[in-house]
Amino acid sequence: MKRLLPLMILPLFAACNPDGKNAPPGAGGPPGGMPPPEVEVMQVTRGAVTLTPELPGRVVAVRSAQVRARVEGIVEKRLFKEGSDVRAGQPLFQLDDRTYRTAAQAAEADVALKKLSLSRVESLLPIKAVTQQEVDVAKAALKQSEAQASRAKLDLENTTVPAAISGRIGRSLITEGALVGRGDSTLMTTIEQLDPVNVLFTQPNAEVLSLKSALASGRLKATDNRSVELILENGQPYPHKGRLFFSDMSVDPSTGAITLKAEFPNPERLLLPGTFVRVRVSQALAPNVLTIPQSALQSGAQGQFVLLVGPENKVMPRPVKVGAMAGDRFVIEDGLAGGESLIVAGVQKVRPGAVVKPVSKKQAN
Numbered sequence: 001m002k003r004l005l006p007l008m009i010l011p012l013f014a015a016c017n018p019d020g021k022n023a024p025p026g027a028g029g030p031p032g033g034m035p036p037p038e039v040e041v042m043q044v045t046r047g048a049v050t051l052t053p054e055l056p057g058r059v060v061a062v063r064s065a066q067v068r069a070r071v072e073g074i075v076e077k078r079l080f081k082e083g084s085d086v087r088a089g090q091p092l093f094q095l096d097d098r099t100y101r102t103a104a105q106a107a108e109a110d111v112a113l114k115k116l117s118l119s120r121v122e123s124l125l126p127i128k129a130v131t132q133q134e135v136d137v138a139k140a141a142l143k144q145s146e147a148q149a150s151r152a153k154l155d156l157e158n159t160t161v162p163a164a165i166s167g168r169i170g171r172s173l174i175t176e177g178a179l180v181g182r183g184d185s186t187l188m189t190t191i192e193q194l195d196p197v198n199v200l201f202t203q204p205n206a207e208v209l210s211l212k213s214a215l216a217s218g219r220l221k222a223t224d225n226r227s228v229e230l231i232l233e234n235g236q237p238y239p240h241k242g243r244l245f246f247s248d249m250s251v252d253p254s255t256g257a258i259t260l261k262a263e264f265p266n267p268e269r270l271l272l273p274g275t276f277v278r279v280r281v282s283q284a285l286a287p288n289v290l291t292i293p294q295s296a297l298q299s300g301a302q303g304q305f306v307l308l309v310g311p312e313n314k315v316m317p318r319p320v321k322v323g324a325m326a327g328d329r330f331v332i333e334d335g336l337a338g339g340e341s342l343i344v345a346g347v348q349k350v351r352p353g354a355v356v357k358p359v360s361k362k363q364a365n
Contacts, residue, residue, distance in 0.1 A: 040345035041309055041358040044336050048287045049326035050223060052280040054231065055260075057201030059275040061192035062263070065164040067092060069188060071100065071155050072181035075174055082171045086163045086191060093188060095180070097159035104156045107149035114142040167193035168269070192273055195266040199230065199242065201279040202257040211283055220284040228262045231278040232270070240265045244281065280327070290336050291329040296344045297322065307350065309341040309358045317352045 073095035080092050118138040124130040163169070170190045180186035214220040226245075230238035242264035251258055262279065264271060271277075296306050303319060310316040320335030336342075341358060343350070350356050 036355045036357045037349040038357045039343045041341045042344050044340045044342050046288050046338050050282050051284045051324045052282050053325050054278045055201045055203050057199045057277050057279040059271045060198045061273045063165050063193040065191045067189045068185040069180035070158040075176050075178050086169045087166045090163045091160050093161040095159040100156040104152040107152040111145045111149045114145040118142050167191045196263050197266045197271045199262050204257050205251045223285050229280040290332040293344050296342050307343040315350045315352050315354050
């Protein structure tokens, strides 16, 4: 066994390969001799941009009408299709009108009777068979009957419930056979005008004060552009631009924000009341700033940073301070000087210190 032991150890030393030909690659290289990963890069440059912060907003109808029963009665028919477009004045519900029709006929008969009575006393006045006071009483009785007839006619008309405005009607809140209008006007359905629509959104008052300070100092220039853009819940831009036409004159004490309103066309009915959206507002022109795409900005435990391609094509992290937005790009206030090679695509394939193969954005496209 003592003679065989050296022969068994020799192959182990050979496997260790002391010349280092099969040693593992360094920390910055790809494993197993793989080529370095390809990343898309662009050069950071300065330029003039329009600051367009993205603000949270909610879609509301321009006009909204609650359809209520104005008289008491049993619902006989629903005359509309739920979720359809209706026009102003279109009949929506039909109530049982027999009682009101009878009352209207009785009121009309009473008016006719009062007219005959007035005609009779007026014919007797010249011969002094009646007094002027009796004529005046007959006239007053006729006016009272006519008022009652008008009320009875209005009640009869209200047994047909019409649409107050044109728009998209919601679901029916009552069914045929339901008693409505007893004690209070019953809510039957709701109509909302969907083209155009309003979008209410908020902006922190601190941002507004900073913007005004920058405009006053000349660091930013004012813009006359009052058009606004929408980003839908799925992240896609809304195809129609809106118009800003209202800004609240007070600050909400619970949020420290002011409320703004914009109006958007909605021909395709993509915007429904209650939908949460993001609003891009053109607020000022920044003449000389650095911007980066949203895809280049990363977040970690130490804050926000970007990945750069440095010497020997090694990845270098760089902490940055992000300012306002300019369209779909971020304004960088600190951390970059311009001219850096910024990784904008493929960041998930690399890590700091790794060697990469940079490809310019134009070549990648």
